Amino acid sequence: MADSGDRKVAIIGSGLIGRSYAMLFASSGYQVSLYDIEIEQIDKAKDDIKSQLLKLEEEDEQYQLIQGVTDLKSCVEDAFFVLECVPERLEIKQNVWKEAEPFITRDDVILSSSTSALLPSDISRNFLRKERFIISHPTNPPFYVPLVEVVPASWTDADVVTQTLKLLESIGLVPVLVRKEVKGFVLNRIQYAILAESWRLIRDGVMTAGDLDKVMSCGLGVRYAFMGPFETAYLNAEGMHSYSERYADMILGIQQDMGPPERMDGPVLDLIQIDMEATVGPVSEIQQRRQWRDRRLAALAKLKADLNKND
């Protein structure tokens, strides 16, 4: 797309996700029009972007590529990619799109949303151009965690799927295709499968929450930084069939031993909160701990890039 002079990306919503996408597109040389309702919001977003780009040692040039606007028409007209990043409520999203669509000028436009929780067919059902719509759900913070779940509706054009995957990859992200609309897509389904079993183990007094977190961060999780569950299995035997021969019965027995999920609330939640305060720190210091996390995510991203260069 970049070759044919299609350089304008419209981003609707200047919150954390909208800003991150704006920086990623600008860093790849795209012109970004970043929309929000209030000029104060835009100013806040641009200040944040400026300081983040500085930290990343990006040139001022990238910053100049991002234009903040409060006029939806000027945001979306001529854009080849319109990405909506407004709050996670169906009504809000549908209203923004209803307002924006008449101003969209290109027939080959791609319309996208960063939603993590809503299904593409629910958002785009009443669009003028519903066949041009697709979800691009990023992982937070997108600069250090590159995965994006790309989710078409049943009516999405095939070229929208292939072009969106290509575009996101070209700006340094790792897009994966969710081929069917399922609640939570894939990332959150796996995350919530982990939480369901972790919750039961705390409830049953098998382990403290602090220790259970170590099982991940000092055990399982160091592998998962480099490989998924299937590659882990593949390498733990001589491929999938030998893995199955050795472990399938044992694994099924353990899986069948895991009861139904429970709503995360009540005394078990209190117990986990107390343990997190003791091991992670009080809620009042969460912001510092997020910085602690982000320093690690940034260092790991760099390490992975270096390792891949030296392979």
Add this chain to the structure above:
Amino acid sequence: MADSGDRKVAIIGSGLIGRSYAMLFASSGYQVSLYDIEIEQIDKAKDDIKSQLLKLEEEDEQYQLIQGVTDLKSCVEDAFFVLECVPERLEIKQNVWKEAEPFITRDDVILSSSTSALLPSDISRNFLRKERFIISHPTNPPFYVPLVEVVPASWTDADVVTQTLKLLESIGLVPVLVRKEVKGFVLNRIQYAILAESWRLIRDGVMTAGDLDKVMSCGLGVRYAFMGPFETAYLNAEGMHSYSERYADMILGIQQDMGPPERMDGPVLDLIQIDMEATVGPVSEIQQRRQWRDRRLAALAKLKADLNKND
């Protein structure tokens, strides 16, 4: 324990796990007596240990602390910690212990097994000193993945629990306490919860196995290298209660949408195998890929240590 002159560790079984434990104990200055049935096995283990210690730039001194023996009596007598690392079959383990126990001389000995799959009460039921028995299940490879699950039986003495945790921590491992005997302990239960949902997503055609692995390695997993599922939740909101208020209903809805587990076999397994061959490489090259993995685990272990130093 080290202070009172208790320096002899007996390790029964010189396979991968036995060797790793031998190196870890020797690196902390313990005298290790490493037993196997055949002298050839011992020689093979010692050659491997030597080359590994060289790679880790450990001194020859450490190597000298490991003595290989084929005589079970001389292995276990005077040892304060006897660690059995023989193959994962209950009968084999029970027989080895039956043979070893009469030779054990110290009343305050700790008896341990590296098993990942057997329960401590099943192994130690008929021991002479069953109250001295506890499981120390490591993660592979223990030099780069430091987690150890410590699992007592209901009859295990309290001091065996506290001393085992302390001892393992003193040699650089991260021990966590499994307070009740559950199948698969904690690490494998979480691993198999992930596999159960991943399997269903492949079966239902939601995603390819290669892409699903990326959801972990380029998304969820980069966080998990540094924090577990509860800290992830804690930082994704303002603590556990705010996480629950925002997401508990949505999460439960998604968890209830995940069907029962299936045995890993048949056409879905074939599909995953084909995708792994394409993305990871053929089964014939698994050994190189394991080295690729271990280079990364070693680099991440170093990165984490450096980051913690600079905090």
